Amino acid sequence: MDQLKLKLQEYYHRYQQLDGHVKPGKEDVGDMENDILSQFGLPASKRFVQILHDFVNHGQVNDHLLDYVSKKLRSAARTYLLSPVMSDVEVLNLARDQKRSPYDVLPELGYVVHDYAIFLVGELLYRRNMAPVDVLDELKKVQHFDSWNDLTLLTKISNYSTHEMYARLRKQQLRFVDDFIQFSHRQVTAKAPAKRPTPVEEGYTPNYRTIAKLNVEDIVFDEHAAPHLFGKIRTGNRYTRITIGLEFSELNQILMSAGEMGVAISNLIKKKMTGPASGKPTVIDIRTEFGKMLRLDSCYLEVYKPQHREGTDWIEDKDNFYFVDKILTKKEFDKRSKEVEIKEKIQECLELIGGSYVHYQRLRRLGITDEEAKLRAGLQDELLFRLSTFLHKLKD
Numbered sequence: 001m002d003q004l005k006l007k008l009q010e011y012y013h014r015y016q017q018l019d020g021h022v023k024p025g026k027e028d029v030g031d032m033e034n035d036i037l038s039q040f041g042l043p044a045s046k047r048f049v050q051i052l053h054d055f056v057n058h059g060q061v062n063d064h065l066l067d068y069v070s071k072k073l074r075s076a077a078r079t080y081l082l083s084p085v086m087s088d089v090e091v092l093n094l095a096r097d098q099k100r101s102p103y104d105v106l107p108e109l110g111y112v113v114h115d116y117a118i119f120l121v122g123e124l125l126y127r128r129n130m131a132p133v134d135v136l137d138e139l140k141k142v143q144h145f146d147s148w149n150d151l152t153l154l155t156k157i158s159n160y161s162t163h164e165m166y167a168r169l170r171k172q173q174l175r176f177v178d179d180f181i182q183f184s185h186r187q188v189t190a191k192a193p194a195k196r197p198t199p200v201e202e203g204y205t206p207n208y209r210t211i212a213k214l215n216v217e218d219i220v221f222d223e224h225a226a227p228h229l230f231g232k233i234r235t236g237n238r239y240t241r242i243t244i245g246l247e248f249s250e251l252n253q254i255l256m257s258a259g260e261m262g263v264a265i266s267n268l269i270k271k272k273m274t275g276p277a278s279g280k281p282t283v284i285d286i287r288t289e290f291g292k293m294l295r296l297d298s299c300y301l302e303v304y305k306p307q308h309r310e311g312t313d314w315i316e317d318k319d320n321f322y323f324v325d326k327i328l329t330k331k332e333f334d335k336r337s338k339e340v341e342i343k344e345k346i347q348e349c350l351e352l353i354g355g356s357y358v359h360y361q362r363l364r365r366l367g368i369t370d371e372e373a374k375l376r377a378g379l380q381d382e383l384l385f386r387l388s389t390f391l392h393k394l395k396d
Contacts (some may be wrong), residue, residue, distance in 0.1 A: 005066045007036055008055070015056040040077035047075060077374035092132035096125055099218075099283060105335045111139050116151045119180050127220065128321040129243045134302075140174060155184040178308070196226065197324065199304065204314035206304035208325060210333075214242070214301065216294040219251070219269070222281040227251050231293070234312055244303060246324040248321065253327050257299040261290060300333040302326040354391030 011032045033052055034044045042048045055069040086094070088109055095105045102121040106113050120138055124130040142148060150165045159168050160181055169177050199206045214231050221227035227248055232239040246254075251269075255262035268289065272282050286294050303322035307314040330334065356377045363373035371380075379385040 003310050004036075004039065004070060005063075006372055007032070007039075008066050008069060011036060011052065011063055012061045037073070041081055042073070042077050043110075045105070046101055046103035046106040048073075048238070049081075050384050051076060088136050089132045092121070092125060092135060095121070096132075099126070099285075108137075109139070111143060112148060114148045114151070115155075115184065116142060116148065116180055117273075119183060119386060120176065123183060124176065124179075124319070125182045127230075127243060128317075129230075129241050130205075130319045134175075141172060141174055151177070151180065155181050196247075199307070202307075202319065204307045206307065206325070207316065208302055208304050209322075211242075211244075211301040211303060212297065214296040215239075216286060216296060217264070218286060220281050221248075221251075221269070221273075225281070226394045241320060243321045244301070244324060245321065250324050250327055254296060254299060254301075258294060258296055259295060259298075264290065265294060298326040298330065300330070301329065353388045354395055357385075357388040357392040360385075360388070 011029070014032065017031055030044075033049055037044050037048050051069065051072055055065070058065055091105065091109060094100075102118045103113055108116050111117050117139060120135045125132060125135045142151070147169055151167060151189065154160045154163065154165050154169070154177070157163050157165075161178075168176070209252050211233055214229070214233055216228040216229050216231040219227060220230065224297055227243055229244040229246070229251075231242060231244075234240075252266060255266040255269075258265075265284065265286065266286060272284070286292075302325045304325055305316045305322055307316050309315075356379055360373050360377035360379055363376055364370065368376070374380045374385055377388075379388050
């Protein structure tokens with residue numbers, strides 16, 4: 001029996017001895033998986049490890065089974081090694097487009113499958129549309145300083161920001177430590193979808209923008225987190241990727257405004273939510289399910305970017321992730337736009353009236369009588385003159 005078959009056989013028996021509560025891929029078994037896969041030039045990504053897990057699920061091991069799994073690993077290696085060479089940035093871009101599991105992507109890039117790495121890829125890259133370059137830069141820094149254990153320990157410390165490990169990680173210029181720890185705490189404590197805190201509750205004033213047209217590609221949700229829309233908006237002559245977080249009630253309101261397709265998507269979401277829980281976020285690929293993207297142009301989304309505190313200042317997040325503040329129908333939007341327009345015109349009129357008092361003062365300084373100065377400044381009406389006086393004082 002050759003060396004590979006001996007290793008596979010040893011792996012099979014070692015795996016069978018695992019306690020039912022111990023997850024495969026840990027400790028000694030994980031090392032053996034890495035060793036076996038590396039002999040074929042394969043990373044220990046989920047899809048290749050799964051070949052080994054399928055192997056150990058057989059009732060008994062024999063030469064035929066060993067030959068079969070060896071052949072399967074060689075075939076996987078041939079496909080993997082002969083695939084086109086891509087840069088790390090291209091790998092991440094493709095992974096996001098194909099919604100590949102971080103458990104597959106990270107080993108192929110040469111990084112450990114750690115909670116922080118999964119957060120960078122699964123949350124920041126996939127959900128918040130962070131640039132792949134920024135994600136890679138962070139992965140490289142963590143790998144260089146070997147900070148994985150520190151990051152894990154820090155999530156278990158309540159006042160983490162005062163701990164020396166936190167200071168050490170900050171010196172390493174890791175950018176997303178706070179986000180990761182807060183995200184980890186939310187994952188642990190989340191038992192039901194909780195309404196997110198408003199900017200006022202958090203203590204900052206957001207910068208609002210209105211989205212009139214949005215092409216939605218995917219809707220992602222699970223039982224413990226609010227849904228997210230992934231799509232594109234037109235910015236000038238090009239389309240920009242955007243992620244929008246919102247409540248289920250807001251999602252339903254948007255879908256109900258999107259005609260028959262919106263109703264169909266809403267029904268699909270209800271069906272998915274009433275099905276058996278998988279423990280993973282549910283992704284609805286709208287183009288795959290319905291043959292085209294969902295175009296939202298019958299309502300207006302007033303959105304804002306979340307902000308985070310740096311010292312005493314609130315800083316707006318740089319990635320294209322927004323929260324919905326209000327959803328307006330076209331009628332409501334037109335009404336509000338008209339109100340804004342009228343308020344602006346009233347403000348212009350008040351500024352003109354206030355400015356007339358300045359003209360009145362100049363005329364008086366030139367020796368023109370009070371009555372004549374008021375007449376020339378257009379303030380002969382006593383009420384208008386008094387209003388002009390007060391507006392001028394307010395301006396000063």
